[in-house]
Each structure stands twice: as structure tokens, then as C-alpha cells.
Amino acid sequence: MLQLDITIITTSMLIRMGIATNMSSASLSRLLQLASPMLPVGAYSYSQGLEWAIESGDVSNINTARQWIGDVLSTYFAHFELPILLRLYKAWQQMDGLQIQYWDEFYQAGRDSSEALAETRQMAYSLLRLQRDLATWPSQIVLLSGSLQQPAFPTVYSVSALCWEISDSDMLHTYAWSFLENQVSAVMKTVPLGQVVGQRILSELAMILPSLVEQALQLPDEDIHNFCPALSIAGCRHETQYSRLFRS
Template sequence: MQAAALLNLLQFASPALPIGAYSYSQGLEGALEAGLVTDAASAGAWITRQLHDVVAQWDAPVCWRLMHAFSRRDADAVAAWSERYLASRDTAEFRAESLQMGYSLSRLVAELGIADPDMAGMLPPETETTLPVAYACAVAALDIPPQEALLAMLFAWAENQVLVCVKSVPLGQVAGQRMLLSLRDEIAAAARHAQQVADDDMGNWAPALSLLSMRHETQYSRLYRS
């Protein structure tokens, strides 16, 4: 990677990016409440399973296709995958999560002026822009290589999941970093799968996760918004 692209990637994959990712657990807090995650071993198993069964099977392949669509200036493909991804958010929390972070990131892209008018014009209305769409737009606008951007997206997802575990299992900081280190091969495998999976083989069928998300909406004590 060129130094400029690497620095752009580090900035837009950083936990310091002001889009509110730290306030969501993506169902993990519901799993903690249900007793499905209780220690480092069960936390690692939960993250790995969700990474391969949901993120690598749907979120990452959609993001991969969106990055290439923005690079080609293919507005029809951007619109199609944007609509499919939004329709796949099957609970109120999951939908609100992606829309809130997508809105925040799209506003940041606009305020920083990094996307040319044609590329910015391919974004859906702000109230319908999900996180993968806004991220893909930023990646294409900054000329970040898609493969590295995909790895960064998956690492950021895993890092956020580990941070939830550090705070809520709870795990120590060293245990959290050990878990993140152990996930590197899994993340690399997920990235490879996301680039190769055919459109007809993609999907986010995870009914137990959806049920946990719906229960979390009325969970009495919680730290996270999903």
C-alpha cells in the first residue's frame, strides 16, 4: 500500500472515528444476559461463530461488492446492494444501529469533502444510508485498496466485540488482547470467503441472533444499544 492509502485506512478504521460504534454490541450483550457467553472460551466461540456465519457470509461480501461498485461509479449496483443490506436488518436494533452509524459516517465524508460530486451522488438519502454503504464510499473516495479495507472492516468488528467482552464478561485487558490476537487467522479466512462467495450463496440467516436482538430491546439492564 502507498503511505497515503495506509494512513487513510488507519483513520477510517480507527475506534476513534466519531460514528458511535462503541455503543453497540450486535447481539453480544443479549448473549451475555442469556448466559450463552460467560468466560473467555465462550466469548471467543461466540465471536468466531458470528464472524463466519453472519459477517463473512453477508456483511463483508456486501461491503466488498459496494466498494467495487463505488470504484466503478456503478450507481445501479450501489443502489441494489444498499437496498438489500437495509432489508436484511431484521430487528429494530440492528436496523437502527447500521442507519445511525451510516448516517454519521456519510456526514463525516461530506464534511471532510473527500468524495467527488458524482460519487457522493450515489449515496442513498442520509436516512437510508447504512454503515457498509458509507464505508465503501469512503474507501473508494480515498483510493484505499479493497482487500486491505475489507480486512480493516473485519478487524474493527472483531475489536469492538472483544471490547464488549472486556467490559461485560468481564475479561482483563491482556485477555482481551490475547483473544484479538487469536482471531487473526479467522479474520483472514473470513475476508477470503467474502471475496469469493457467490451472490446466491450469501445470507445472514441467524434466527437465534435475531431473537436475542429482539429480547435485548426490552432487557432491563444494558450498556449497549444493540
């Protein structure tokens, strides 16, 4: 089977998860800001197909919720989201507009439902607007980002991490953690599950994140794929779900 009450990440939690141990205080603060559920990108309004899995009965308790979310992380995230996020980060490092455009288009082509595509564009728009309001990006980054038409969320997320002096591995870990946290939040609201159960899922699945990050760091281009049929089906069926709380 394919299968957060939202939690503020603390410094000690990040250290236990194996990240943020060699960062400056400023970069650590930026990392926490990027990971925080207070980041105004609207991530809380999306379930990425999980709501349909709950409606269909595939996810109904702690075990099936943990299985679904864990499978999405290990099957989809480790082979698609995280490797592309890494390549976008490196392309921004080199200020390589062609590579940024290529991986942005590659990623968007892999968002295989209309809701999934709308989600990544909306979150990218919100984060891009936030960064322009904060005015923390160098002028050359602002200029290059202005040339992108409807970029994907990883495209804007990766350059945000770069400008805030967050390392590529810490960025990947934080991105995966944010997804995990939002998925647990969605399942707690919709099944519903209690707060302690939600924290148990978070604690258990957080332990696999370091290995997923390492896998993404080593994955060659030819092995990047979004093949995760149950997730694709859930996303497509959510588009016609009669009653729903989430936008995907």
C-alpha cells in the first residue's frame, strides 16, 4: 500500500534529527523560519491526496496513516521531490538560468493532477511574494527570479534556502520534515487522530528522514521519477471528491 496539531520545531529537535549542528545562529534562525508552519505559503490547506485516501478507507488509524505517509516519503519524495530540489539549489548556486528553467519544468511536468500543479504554483507565488517583501535576496537573484513564469514551489524554496545560507542537506531535511508535519496535521484533522498519536507518527517517521536525504544526495539524474501510482490516483480522485476540507 502507498500509502501536525501543528508543531513548532525546536533547535533541540533539529539536532536530534541530525541537522543544523554546524550552522551559524543566523542561518539556524532562517532554517527554523523556513520550516515553521507560520511560513505564509498555505501548505496547511493541502493534503496531497491524503484526504481521498482517508475517504476511501485506505487510511483510517495510526498504522495505516504511518504506512501511507512513510510510503509517500520513501517512494515519491526520495526519488522526485528531494532530488529535483537539490538540482534547483545547485542551479541557483551557479546562477544557471537554463538549468533552473529545465528542472522547474521537469518538476511541474511530474505534478500529475491539476490540483497538484495548482498547489505548487500557488505556494511558489506566496513564497516569492514573501521574499520580495522581506527584501533579503541579492539583486541578481531578484532579477533572475523575475524571469520565471509561474515557477514551482521547490524552485523558490531552493533559492530561499541558498540566500539564507542554509546548506543543501539541511534544506532537504527541512523540506521533507515540513511535508511530514503537514501530512500528520491533515490526518489528525480528517480521520481524526489525537495529538499523542500524531506526535507518535512524527517521532517514528522523522527517523527515516536522514536516510532519505542521503539517498537524494546520491541519486543520479536518470533515476529521478515520480512513479507512485496510489498517490497519483488519490490526487486525481480528490479533484472530484464530494466533501473535502483540503484543496488537494
